[in-house]
Amino acid sequence: MTEQHDRFLQIGVNLPELLSRVENDYNLLGELIGIFKEEFPRLLQLLRESITREDMKNVEVSSHALKGMLSALSVTRAAAIASRLEQMGRDGKTEGLTDVLILIEREVANSMPELDTYIAEMKR
Amino acid sequence: MKILIADDDRMSRRLLQTTLEREGYEVNAVSNGRSALQELSLPDGPRLALLDWMMPELDGPRVCQGVRKQHGRPYVHIVLVTSRESKEDVVAGLEAGADDYLTKPWDPAELIARLRVGQRILQLEDRLVEARETMRFKATHDHLTFLLNRGAIVELLERELVRTLREKRCTIVMLSDLDHFKSVNDLYGHLVGDEVLRETARRLLGSARSYDFVGRYGGEEFLLVLNNCDASQALLRAEEIRKVVAGLPIETMRGPLSVTMSVGVLSSSDWPLHNTEEMLCEADAALYRAKASGRNCSQLARPNVSCQAPLASLK
Numbered sequence: 001m002t003e004q005h006d007r008f009l010q011i012g013v014n015l016p017e018l019l020s021r022v023e024n025d026y027n028l029l030g031e032l033i034g035i036f037k038e039e040f041p042r043l044l045q046l047l048r049e050s051i052t053r054e055d056m057k058n059v060e061v062s063s064h065a066l067k068g069m070l071s072a073l074s075v076t077r078a079a080a081i082a083s084r085l086e087q088m089g090r091d092g093k094t095e096g097l098t099d100v101l102i103l104i105e106r107e108v109a110n111s112m113p114e115l116d117t118y119i120a121e122m123k124r
Numbered sequence: 125m126k127i128l129i130a131d132d133d134r135m136s137r138r139l140l141q142t143t144l145e146r147e148g149y150e151v152n153a154v155s156n157g158r159s160a161l162q163e164l165s166l167p168d169g170p171r172l173a174l175l176d177w178m179m180p181e182l183d184g185p186r187v188c189q190g191v192r193k194q195h196g197r198p199y200v201h202i203v204l205v206t207s208r209e210s211k212e213d214v215v216a217g218l219e220a221g222a223d224d225y226l227t228k229p230w231d232p233a234e235l236i237a238r239l240r241v242g243q244r245i246l247q248l249e250d251r252l253v254e255a256r257e258t259m260r261f262k263a264t265h266d267h268l269t270f271l272l273n274r275g276a277i278v279e280l281l282e283r284e285l286v287r288t289l290r291e292k293r294c295t296i297v298m299l300s301d302l303d304h305f306k307s308v309n310d311l312y313g314h315l316v317g318d319e320v321l322r323e324t325a326r327r328l329l330g331s332a333r334s335y336d337f338v339g340r341y342g343g344e345e346f347l348l349v350l351n352n353c354d355a356s357q358a359l360l361r362a363e364e365i366r367k368v369v370a371g372l373p374i375e376t377m378r379g380p381l382s383v384t385m386s387v388g389v390l391s392s393s394d395w396p397l398h399n400t401e402e403m404l405c406e407a408d409a410a411l412y413r414a415k416a417s418g419r420n421c422s423q424l425a426r427p428n429v430s431c432q433a434p435l436a437s438l439k
Binding site: 017020021022023025028031032035036039061064065067068069071072073074083 | 132133134135136138139142143146178207228229230231232
């Protein structure tokens with residue numbers, strides 16, 4: 001189990017915290033990941049558009065929403081990056097916004113398949 | 125117990141809903157602040173609320189402010205749930221009227237523990253409200269008959285007379301007194317006397333309309349305030365009520381007992397320039413005339429018959 005937790009830590013997911021939050025309900029976890037997969041592309045698109053328009057208020061609001069979703073799934077590293085993006089939006093810092101967004105995409109792309117596989121195994 | 129969740133994030137809503145339903149809460153989940161305020165404004169709305177800070181239309185602190193502006197509603201225990209965690213945010217949230225604060229991502233055990241604290245506070249509030257209502261009832265009602273006491277019925281009479289004058293209507297004031305009540309106590313004892321008073325109160329209440337007022341004015345004296353009446357019907361109405369009291373013997377522990385009642389009745393429209401005290405004096409004078417004319421009858425207070433000092437021996 002610890003090995004598995006370590007593996008998740010390496011990809012920036014706090015598995016024990018996540019399992020505690022869903023009270024080891026793998027069906028609920030699967031449902032939450034489903035919601036995330038529906039919402040994430042929409043938020044990402046909103047962020048891209050806001051960054052292009054340099055609409056910093058929307059950058060702040062959308063990254064805040066993204067941070068909340070990532071935190072709920074204990075995808076801690078991506079959540080921390082989203083928090084950074086939110087702060088940049090709040091401070092009106094336009095430089096480097098796209099790079100940070102790419103980092104989030106990369107983190108999510110790394111962690112989601114692992115979570116999918118894990119849930120499929122646990123449900124079996 | 126009902127609980128409201130307000131969060132624009134579908135994931136948070138789903139997670140909170142499942143966690144709370146597992147704990148036996150009846151969950152109502154909404155996705156914006158305006159709907160949250162609507163739900164919390166309903167008469168039987170939830171009394172526990174978990175509000176996200178950032179929401180479309182109205183944010184969590186503004187929902188708190190809206191809820192706290194409402195008066196006459198039971199208290200709502202509000203917990204703000206948010207990932208805003210600076211000290212300034214905590215202070216702003218609590219100053220807006222939130223009772224507690226939980227940081228996202230929350231821990232289920234902590235969430236439930238905090239809600240239990242909220243429930244304990246609400247239970248305490250319920251007990252305080254109940255105690256206050258009991259005190260209010262005791263302060264305004266007679267402990268034997270549960271009718272309004274003298275202070276409360278006279279205060280209501282004052283209010284009704286002001287309203288009646290303003291609306292150019294008529295209020296009938298009925299001051300009634302059980303005949304020879306002292307001899308009931310002397311012959312059968314005070315417990316039987318109490319039974320007679322309780323049954324008289326019950327009969328008076330039963331003969332009055334739901335919007336009339338009945339109070340215990342003194343030992344065996346009762347005051348009835350009948351709103352929106354026809355002045356010409358005052359004596360007739362008093363007689364109807366008097367007959368209800370005297371109509372059937374009262375069942376007591378010492379057997380059935382017949383009682384009669386004398387009534388002094390007054391129509392406020394006949395005394396437009398008189399204040400409450402003066403009208404009560406006139407009703408009292410009419411009551412004494414009823415006693416003097418053989419009891420078990422009603423007498424109308426007429427402006428051409430002056431208010432005289434009551435003759436205590438007649439009661």
